[in-house]
Amino acid sequence: AQSxxxxxxxxxxxEGASLELRCNYSYGATPYLFWYVQxxxxxxxxxxxxxxxxxxxxxxxxFEAEFKRSQSSFNLRKPSVxxxxxxxxxxxxxxxxxxLIFGTGTRLQVFP
Amino acid sequence: GAVVSQHPSWVICKSGTSVxxxxxxxxxxxxxxxxxxxxxxxxxxLMATSNEGSKxxxxxxxxxxxxxxxxxxxxxSTLTVTSAHPEDxxxxxxxxxxxxxxxxxxxxxxxxx
Numbered sequence: 490a491q492s493x494x495x496x497x498x499x500x501x502x503x504e505g506a507s508l509e510l511r512c513n514y515s516y517g518a519t520p521y522l523f524w525y526v527q528x529x530x531x532x533x534x535x536x537x538x539x540x541x542x543x544x545x546x547x548x549x550x551x552f553e554a555e556f557k558r559s560q561s562s563f564n565l566r567k568p569s570v571x572x573x574x575x576x577x578x579x580x581x582x583x584x585x586x587x588x589l590i591f592g593t594g595t596r597l598q599v600f601p
Numbered sequence: 602g603a604v605v606s607q608h609p610s611w612v613i614c615k616s617g618t619s620v621x622x623x624x625x626x627x628x629x630x631x632x633x634x635x636x637x638x639x640x641x642x643x644x645x646x647l648m649a650t651s652n653e654g655s656k657x658x659x660x661x662x663x664x665x666x667x668x669x670x671x672x673x674x675x676x677x678s679t680l681t682v683t684s685a686h687p688e689d690x691x692x693x694x695x696x697x698x699x700x701x702x703x704x705x706x707x708x709x710x711x712x713x714x
Contacts, residue, residue, distance in 0.1 A: 493644070498642070525705075530610075530707055531707050532605060532694070532696075532704070532705035532706050532707045532708065533645075533694070533696075533705035534705075535702065535703075538702075579644065579645070587633070587635075587650065587698065587703075588647060588650075589645075589647065589703065590647075591644040591645040591646075592644055593642070593643055593644045594642075594644060
């Protein structure tokens, strides 16, 4: 069955520290991969996406993610976290951009 | 650009009543919109795909007679929860597709008493 796993429910980091959010997927073929961020009162915003090509993807707000086929992973990284990055982060996969399967999300808390 | 709104942002209703939630693409036309349901501390679950001018496609396990979807125009899709019960209480999120990407609304919190 197709599924997405975000093993970390809640992560706390200090402002300025590096960040890595994990995402593993189970899918029949190489899927389209996405990372979204959800802030209170706002809709999900796309941070980045991977369809094909270079496995290191750059996104908005200084985020990047690396697709590792051998590990079925698509981890999100940021070298230096800002207080405004505190939010809920969702990894999603799909065969195309229509039907998306979401992970359970990781809540990021940033301490000054 | 690519802004999606939802109305209302939250609603409380009595058990047995119906509630309508609107999803609008404000600055683009969307032939396809999606409705998701999100439970606390859980992921978004796709409920149905709404196509302008045609019937919605529901995911397995979603009662189409309970969750009525109407996509009457290229900028508006509505979700009506009919005869709502407390177990229908949830966070409902819509998205609109544009150029192969989904743009999400801020969500509607439904509480059924």
